[in-house]
Amino acid sequence: MAPHADDSKGFPLASGPAATSELFEVSSPNVVYTDNEIKSKYTYRTTSVTKGNDGKFVAVPKETVYDFKVDRKIPKTGVMLVGWGGNNGTTVTAGILANRRGLTWETKTGEQAANYYGSVLMSSTTKLGTDANTGEDVNIPFHQMLPMLHPNDLAIGGWDISGMNLAEAMDRAQVLEPTLKQMVRKELAAMKPLPSIYYPDFIAANQEDRADNLLPGSKACWEHVEEIRKNIRDFKAANNLEKVIVQWTANTERFADLIEGVNDTAENLIEAIKSGHEEVSPSTVFAVACILDKVPFINGSPQNTFVPGAVALAEKHDAFIGGDDFKSGQTKMKSALVDFLINAGIKLTSIASYNHLGNNDGKNLSSQKQFRSKEISKSNVVDDMVAANNVLYKEGEHPDHCVVIKYMPAVGDDKRALDEYYAEIFMGGHQTISLFNVCEDSLLASPLIIDLVLVTEMMTRIQWKNTSDSKDYSGFHSVLSVLSYMLKAPLTPPGTPVVNALAKQRAALTNIFRACVGLEPESDMTLEHKLFA
Ligand SMILES: NC(=O)c1ccc[n+]([C@@H]2O[C@H](COP(=O)([O-])OP(=O)(O)OC[C@H]3O[C@@H](n4cnc5c(N)ncnc54)[C@H](O)[C@@H]3O)[C@@H](O)[C@H]2O)c1
Numbered sequence: 107m108a109p110h111a112d113d114s115k116g117f118p119l120a121s122g123p124a125a126t127s128e129l130f131e132v133s134s135p136n137v138v139y140t141d142n143e144i145k146s147k148y149t150y151r152t153t154s155v156t157k158g159n160d161g162k163f164v165a166v167p168k169e170t171v172y173d174f175k176v177d178r179k180i181p182k183t184g185v186m187l188v189g190w191g192g193n194n195g196t197t198v199t200a201g202i203l204a205n206r207r208g209l210t211w212e213t214k215t216g217e218q219a220a221n222y223y224g225s226v227l228m229s230s231t232t233k234l235g236t237d238a239n240t241g242e243d244v245n246i247p248f249h250q251m252l253p254m255l256h257p258n259d260l261a262i263g264g265w266d267i268s269g270m271n272l273a274e275a276m277d278r279a280q281v282l283e284p285t286l287k288q289m290v291r292k293e294l295a296a297m298k299p300l301p302s303i304y305y306p307d308f309i310a311a312n313q314e315d316r317a318d319n320l321l322p323g324s325k326a327c328w329e330h331v332e333e334i335r336k337n338i339r340d341f342k343a344a345n346n347l348e349k350v351i352v353q354w355t356a357n358t359e360r361f362a363d364l365i366e367g368v369n370d371t372a373e374n375l376i377e378a379i380k381s382g383h384e385e386v387s388p389s390t391v392f393a394v395a396c397i398l399d400k401v402p403f404i405n406g407s408p409q410n411t412f413v414p415g416a417v418a419l420a421e422k423h424d425a426f427i428g429g430d431d432f433k434s435g436q437t438k439m440k441s442a443l444v445d446f447l448i449n450a451g452i453k454l455t456s457i458a459s460y461n462h463l464g465n466n467d468g469k470n471l472s473s474q475k476q477f478r479s480k481e482i483s484k485s486n487v488v489d490d491m492v493a494a495n496n497v498l499y500k501e502g503e504h505p506d507h508c509v510v511i512k513y514m515p516a517v518g519d520d521k522r523a524l525d526e527y528y529a530e531i532f533m534g535g536h537q538t539i540s541l542f543n544v545c546e547d548s549l550l551a552s553p554l555i556i557d558l559v560l561v562t563e564m565m566t567r568i569q570w571k572n573t574s575d576s577k578d579y580s581g582f583h584s585v586l587s588v589l590s591y592m593l594k595a596p597l598t599p600p601g602t603p604v605v606n607a608l609a610k611q612r613a614a615l616t617n618i619f620r621a622c623v624g625l626e627p628e629s630d631m632t633l634e635h636k637l638f639a
């Protein structure tokens with residue numbers, strides 16, 4: 107009998123965890139396994155560079171020894187989506203249900219089985235090491251690097267300003283095959299998003315016609331914070347959960363003005379909400395509600411949810427936050443291609459990025475203020491790669507870069523991304539790369555929602571301390587920049603650099619997980635294959 111859900115309960119857990127036992131153990135004097143923990147001593151090696159009076163760099167190898175501790179017990183976890191009734195929300199919910207039940211369905215090209223393609227954790231591998239006998243690479247599923255939650259075990263719930271149940275909303279989204287929809291319709295029909303907060307000025311006016319599932323009040327108030335906190339507590343209790351993670355996959359909001367005395371500090375932000383300040387957005391109200399109860403909050407949209415006061419509040423409460431803006435298709439390709447071109451010594455001089463899409467996201471983005479949020483997140487993605495190459499680019503020099511998004515209802519969720527990359531090459535030559543990339547937006551974004559939940563939940567079970575310190579273990583910084591691989595505009599701890607290069611982002615995630623079990627970073631040097639045969 108398929109599991110049933112109701113408003114506050116969301117979508118209950120599967121019967122029994124799908125997670126498999128751990129695939130490997132590290133045999134090292136620096137790694138200790140107990141029933142509940144993996145403890146490791148990890149030497150972090152970096153190179154500290156200074157510039158001498160003669161202008162010459164001096165590079166000094168540095169070593170810092172850290173103790174890492176990983177909780178091996180995988181908690182019963184739920185995810186609550188803000189915007190649950192949207193294209194992404196309905197698609198990821200149906201996708202997890204289909205995987206949990208091992209569904210196959212007929213399509214025009216034959217039978218299709220449920221999968222987690224597009225999830226870096228569930229469908230990619232990472233190199234563990236080399237075979238002691240053959241010297242061949244030994245690659246394992248990324249998901250097996252640490253004792254990680256399995257998406258099949260997730261309870262799912264959430265909020266939407268639209269009161270449609272998930273089956274009707276799935277039809278409205280027009281993303282999934284009718285044959286698959288038919289197989290999950292009954293379960294989704296039993297799921298209804300919780301009423302949400304709606305402050306009209308923050309999203310396009312064209313969204314008003316779906317706003318029929320609202321909490322009273324059209325601007326920030328403390329009752330909204332308390333109601334959201336209660337919703338999360340009720341969902342956790344109803345599903346007998348140990349942990350809940352909240353993700354914003356609701357409409358893109360306009361940027362909030364940063365106002366001293368309103369959203370510049372934690373205290374001012376709390377006061378601004380209590381006094382009903384109109385510059386506090388719904389996404390910031392959700393973030394504050396989550397932070398106060400140390401519920402991790404991830405922003406999958408481009409708006410500046412995390413105003414300085416929200417970041418400060420998260421740091422104050424040791425709560426995890428992450429964002430911004432899922433990196434699903436056009437930008438993911440850009441962050442890989444630009445990384446390749448510039449690191450190949452090719453001088454990229456112009457990027458023209460156009461896309462059109464016909465889903466409700468595109469409808470909301472047809473409004474200038476909401477588009478501006480997206481334009482910013484899509485435009486900044488090359489900055490670090492350009493700045494890192496002072497051979498090609500002088501100080502302050504960068505490629506021309508334009509971003510255009512047009513709402514074309516006919517194409518629905520199947521966004522068309524058209525890009526032209528123009529570059530200078532050897533001796534005055536030029537290279538022009540033209541891409542036509544059909545991104546089925548929700549089918550690309552849904553695995554990112556899953557990866558963001560899995561990595562965020564994993565980070566709540568990792569602690570560290572500097573071996574030389576006597577102080578206790580602590581968690582990573584509140585701002586989870588380790589999530590950057592899944593996001594267009596990575597949020598980083600205040601004052602730290604933003605890395606958008608896709609390969610670097612993936613390497614950071616891989617090597618932090620490796621460090622947690624006392625393994626060196628994967629360097630791909632393979633000296634064993636270069637020094638001797
Ligand atoms: N590939 C992708 O789909 C992709 C990539 C990057 C970012 N995003 C972002 O993800 C978000 C969702 O994308 P989508 O295609 O699912 O859009 P969508 O419009 O289909 O879904 C958004 C949902 O949010 C709801 N909503 C709006 N304001 C709300 C509020 N205050 N509280 C609760 N619900 C609210 C809407 O009713 C709608 O159901 C958008 O902001 C989009 O820009 C999507």
Ligand SMILES: O=P([O-])([O-])O[C@@H]1[C@@H](O)[C@H](O)[C@@H](O)[C@H](O)[C@@H]1O
Pocket residue numbers: 432433434435436437438461463467468471480484511521523545547594
């Ligand atoms: O992730 P990506 O494909 O570069 O960017 C996408 C944009 O191209 C699209 O216009 C927008 O609707 C999506 O929300 C997403 O942001």
